[in-house]
Amino acid sequence: MRPSGTGTRGAGRPAPLVWFRRARTREILTAYVLIAPHMLALSVFTFFAMGFAFYLGFHRYDLLSPPTFAGARNFVRIFTDPDFHIALRNTIYYTAVVVPIQTALALFYAVLLNQPVRLRTFFRAAFYAPSVTASIVISLVFIWLYAKQGIFNYLLSKLGLPASIDWLGNPATALPAIMMMNIWSTAPTFMVVFLAALQDIPDSLLEAAAIDGANAWQRFTRVTLPLLRPSIFFVVVMGTIGCLQVFDQIYIMTRGGPLKSTMTLNYLIYSEAFENFRMGYAAALSLILFVLILLLTVIQKRYIDVEVQY
């Protein structure tokens, strides 16, 4: 803010200005020095990689011979590639099922563990355990659980249900099997987000609602849920991005099979790049995935991230 009264900077008073400039310069310099290591890593491994992916998307490149310009041919090819259509369908199906269930489950866990129950800390840790376990380990364990003679089929047989399901070997059940596993392992991560948000909701609001005659369900849907909106937005966006990029579990458990029923966009990108060595085509696919994620995030921002004030 400019001090009032002194219309112009007096020619005889340059000193404070210089001092100000120096201090500010020093501050800016310090800031740059402090963020430099991270910026350096970020520019090499993120910005450069992004730029190079964009460049490769318009080239043909097999790692061994130098890239040759291909114009928009990669993109034209994508839209006639049956594998792309399969992968897109699988990815959207996967996201559409996993995100709502995982968000609801995370909220359910959080509300449950926000109650003053005994051993609350133990339950929080136990619920959170799958989230800190490496996805590779979980995948390897679930291969055995889903085996034809595995525990899931055993439990089904105990319930008197058909118990010879080849979970990961049948095109109808392979993707749902991976969905169930990922919902189970990811929900706790988001539970933590909801737990933190729940604890931020002032008791006074809930008490006021109770005095006004709102029952527990009404207090939850009319007070708690709207106040959780920013967290829900965060969880849905992060969940969607994670789902659209699902890869490691598929790489370990099914490698896209059987009958391409678990081939997702990211797995297709991997197999084109590192099995077929079509780097340009894979880069073009990853640009399409980027646009898809961007679009979905923008849409979600518009409809979910609406500010709520009481």
Added chain:
Amino acid sequence: MFRRIFPVLLIGLLVGIAGVAAEKIAIRVSGWVSSPVESEIMQTLVDLYNSQFAPPGVEAVYEPIPADYPTKIQTMLAARKAPDVFYWDIFMAEPLMRKGALLPLDDLMAAAGVDPAEFVDTCIGAFTYGGKIYGIPKDFNTLALFYNKKIFDIAGVPYPTADWTWEDLLAAAKAIQAKADEIKKAVPNFQAALCMAPDVARWLPFVFQNGGSFFNADRTAVVINSPEAVKALEFYTGFELEHGVAVRPSEIGAGWQGEAFGKENAAMVMEGGWMVPFLTSNFPDVEFGAVELPAGPAGKGNLLFTVAYVIPAYEKHPAEAFDVLKFLTSPLAQMYVLSRGFALPTRKALGGFITDPISRTIFAGAAYARPWEFGPLGSKPIDELSAAMEAVFLGKKTAQEALNDAAKVLNERLKEVLSG
């Protein structure tokens, strides 16, 4: 500050350069590791080379690559960090040879007195492209029909012989399946006469035995949807779908056909020489034999699996690298590998040293086997054709539809690859 440490840095740098100059030329040898025995054999060979055969100033170093081998090697080639001598599988050979990523070995072979005629023709032929040799095969395998003697005895069916035809195979399978209840009393794990996976590497011999092929004669088109190939797929899947005498490994909780055979789930499987060490170490009680694959309407047919040692095109020490390669494919090294029961030698002269009857069967298959490769298409056909086979097994498509779809995709890919 910098001025104070500069002399120290300079001295360090000079000492470092001197050290490198005095050091030996290291020839890095890489391969995958199929079992602990393989890395032990390789280390023994490399140590032997260093102690007895290495010229002064050269040292071979064994650097195994445990996983994702083709991906790792191709990215290393791109980064110019590839090993000096490495394994390369036949079905990945042409993509690398046509891109000029491998070093042609003809001149080095001539200079070192290595005659290509000393090696099994199909093996060395698979690593020849445009008239040049790019790799010397280290060992090979073909398929054979493995049978469980106990189950055949119980069923009262005579053991398979080398002159079996498709009809004999089907008749024997039906005869065994008819006795399933009796067999189960003695062999509780028994499920079916045959275990047949939706695996291209098991079905393709049937295509050859029926007079079909993957490519047309001049290798410009994929003809895997020809009537011969369709009939072969119908016959292959028919064992399970039509006659009920075969099961897939996944249906009975086995990882692969060999495991199902070892657990005595099936009386017969078509597998390669790798079965012998696998069975003797994991299922020592199973009594088995092996004969050549049955002949089809167009005669005998088989697949040849082989791996060669290759050198990258930009190799800095080609002579030294080739010296290591020459040792690893020498009669001495191949005899040692054979003595460990690990793989069959690619040197014709060593064929006579193969005494084990099953190994002789595998060796005999090489006479008429075709290499397991898809030219410039690399591994893509394996994905597409596996999916086609799965679709037929699951009843989603007929053999004709499945192969038409696969051939369409593969022909488009072939056009793309050949166009530049």
